[in-house]
Amino acid sequence: MLLYGDSLDSLAYLALPVPHDHDALDDRRARTMIVGIRVPDTNHPRQALRSQLRAAHDILTKPLRTHPLVRHIFYIVEVPSDSPTPDRAVNALSAAICAHHAEIEMRHGRDICITGIVTTPHTDPVTLTERVHQRITTTPFESYYATSWDQIAHRSIAAAAAEALL
Template sequence: MAGQVPEVMNSIRPATGHTSLDKRAPSPVPVLLCGDPLDCLGQLVVHDSEARDALERHRARAIVIGIHIPDTDRSRKAVKYRLRNAHDTVNTHLRRHPLVRHIIYIVHPDSGQGAPDTAVRLLSGTVGAHHAEIEMRHGRDVCITGIVTSVHTSPVALTERVTDRIRTTPIEGSYATTWDEIADRPLAAAAAEALL
């Protein structure tokens, strides 16, 4: 993971053709995609010259990090190890990209691992602790979201959830959930319900 070169991409496709200002898609948000390549992240972003330029000028606005958890007898230990590595990767990119305001962990356990409860609990603790650390160490207000995916995760719907999250300023500083909780609704709705 440490040796991987991150990619910066846009979270949505740019508007094309002639449309009124009201109907145009919002301008792309430069997203730094790093970590493990996950099938569910395949629809998230589109390469273009503006995105590459944002990476070169250290202007990413969000970091999305893919974390694959292999099928293992020690799933709890594997999750903790992979989250620690992801945490270090994110901290490295935060120093280089001062405009980042969203960090999204996408955790994909192999299907043989059963219920994602352990992964969500560990992810929730990680995003909460990481949020507090970033505020203290970097002096930045960053929203950190964690999503534990499954074999049922729709890449198109996940793209919508992540893009919507990046374009908002959530009330909560950190939130972790499973794909099942957000499959049919926005992350903001699920996070607001969790706060109640």
């Protein structure tokens, strides 16, 4: 598992220390990339989110070429806790990961599952880690999916995705 982007408190349990005998070959065997994105508290949160998502996309361009075994990408987007419209953040995230998924298929010729989760600073890191591991260990039937923490706090991402498809 490779972590990129902003350091978020909710990703604390995913950021395990690297063992001292770790080498570059271990990184090349990674199957999951996680990008942390902190949206600043501004007057224009959608513009800030779009800018952050473009930057995250750029961050992943080179690692996707050098890590051929990656099959899952997670965008963990942390919005301010007083954000009035987390649904707008989910919509913007969904559009961005849809476009990123299509580009990866075109450029790299492989299918990757991209999951986006909009969180707040109060998201439980233990439960988020469980949801990420559940998603990694199951075969999702959708290529990309974006949701908010409220939708998956008490159930798996797969269950929320299945309900959204109905």
